[in-house]
Amino acid sequence: SRNEIKAELAQQIVMECLDYARAHHWEICATICDPRGHLVALARTDYVVVPAIQYAIDKAWTAATLGTTTEALFERAASRPALAMGFSNRERVLMFPGGFPIIGDGICIAGLGVSGAKDEEDVEIATSVIAKHGFSWQSSG
Numbered sequence: 001s002r003n004e005i006k007a008e009l010a011q012q013i014v015m016e017c018l019d020y021a022r023a024h025h026w027e028i029c030a031t032i033c034d035p036r037g038h039l040v041a042l043a044r045t046d047y048v049v050v051p052a053i054q055y056a057i058d059k060a061w062t063a064a065t066l067g068t069t070t071e072a073l074f075e076r077a078a079s080r081p082a083l084a085m086g087f088s089n090r091e092r093v094l095m096f097p098g099g100f101p102i103i104g105d106g107i108c109i110a111g112l113g114v115s116g117a118k119d120e121e122d123v124e125i126a127t128s129v130i131a132k133h134g135f136s137w138q139s140s141g
Contacts, residue, residue: 067108
């Protein structure tokens with residue numbers, strides 16, 4: 001058995017992201033990728049802007065495969081020009097805020113990407129729903 005998120009839980013989490021967004025009148029897309037980068041769940045509000053869908057997928061992919069938040073990745077790359085250049089040439093790596101690894105029992109079991117609202121709102125949605133399930137988005141090591 002793999003240490004990764006189950007499809008049913010992934011679908012529940014993206015739907016909870018939508019519920020959170022709707023309560024605040026925000027339009028978003030929420031996605032989950034497994035640690036290998038495969039899309040597990042996707043849900044969107046009715047009027048989210050089209051680019052936000054792919055952004056959410058790429059945020060989840062980045063967080064899941066690299067095991068870090070997209071914002072932390074941006075901060076790391078901002079101080080290292082060669083790293084920033086390397087990432088800018090990689091398809092799917094996205095450093096906009098709103099991508100979070102989902103850490104369970106100390107390992108990355110998935111990545112959650114939220115996109116469509118303001119950066120801080122995407123972050124608020126993702127961190128609230130991850131925490132609600134007792135997961136973290138920061139590795140302990």
